[in-house]
Amino acid sequence: MIERAALFSRAAHQAVGQRRKYTDEPYWRHPAAVAERVSAVESATAEMIAAAHLHDVLEDTAVTALDIEACFGERVAVLVLELTDQFVDPEIGNRAHRKALERDRLALISPEAQTIKYADLIDNTGSIVARAPGFARVYLAEKRQLLEVMTRGDEALKRQAWSVLVEGEARIRGAAR
Numbered sequence: 001m002i003e004r005a006a007l008f009s010r011a012a013h014q015a016v017g018q019r020r021k022y023t024d025e026p027y028w029r030h031p032a033a034v035a036e037r038v039s040a041v042e043s044a045t046a047e048m049i050a051a052a053h054l055h056d057v058l059e060d061t062a063v064t065a066l067d068i069e070a071c072f073g074e075r076v077a078v079l080v081l082e083l084t085d086q087f088v089d090p091e092i093g094n095r096a097h098r099k100a101l102e103r104d105r106l107a108l109i110s111p112e113a114q115t116i117k118y119a120d121l122i123d124n125t126g127s128i129v130a131r132a133p134g135f136a137r138v139y140l141a142e143k144r145q146l147l148e149v150m151t152r153g154d155e156a157l158k159r160q161a162w163s164v165l166v167e168g169e170a171r172i173r174g175a176a177r
Helices: 002-015 029-039 046-054 065-072 074-083 095-106 111-131 133-149 155-176
Strands: none
Touching: 002 029, 002 046, 002 065, 029 046, 029 111, 046 065, 046 074, 046 111, 065 074, 074 111, 095 133, 111 133, 111 155, 133 155
16 A cells, blocks of 8 residues: 555646746655655554555645545544545635644644644755745744644654654754854
């Protein structure tokens, strides 16, 4: 299942020509890195690792939740849905309002999905801090608020996410001087 999810994710992201915003590398490398980090968690299941590979396909590609369920089962589809941003429509409100709604939602998702979200935050933070310091200020503040309410995932990965966040904040403060 894990290998199929990796191939599925890669094909889906490549089909739309998606590249990382700040590094221009092929996008599929990001979910692969998230899945690798999740696989190191002692309590990780095959479903969690598969969902980590697939965590961005609903937002970024033509793949549907039904496609994921048909290929990988209901549990993987549920995890991917938990990880998919639900508040992207600007009609809902400005970025701060949408992120607050998303934060409230993510506080309630399963421990497994929160574990994957920690890994996602860890992987995203480094490239954003290194390549987009202006946006990093906004991003890090949002992720600090998110980590304050996301308390159900793997403890070791949560500590690592906090560490990466604090290091990023220090780096941005240093760059501002």
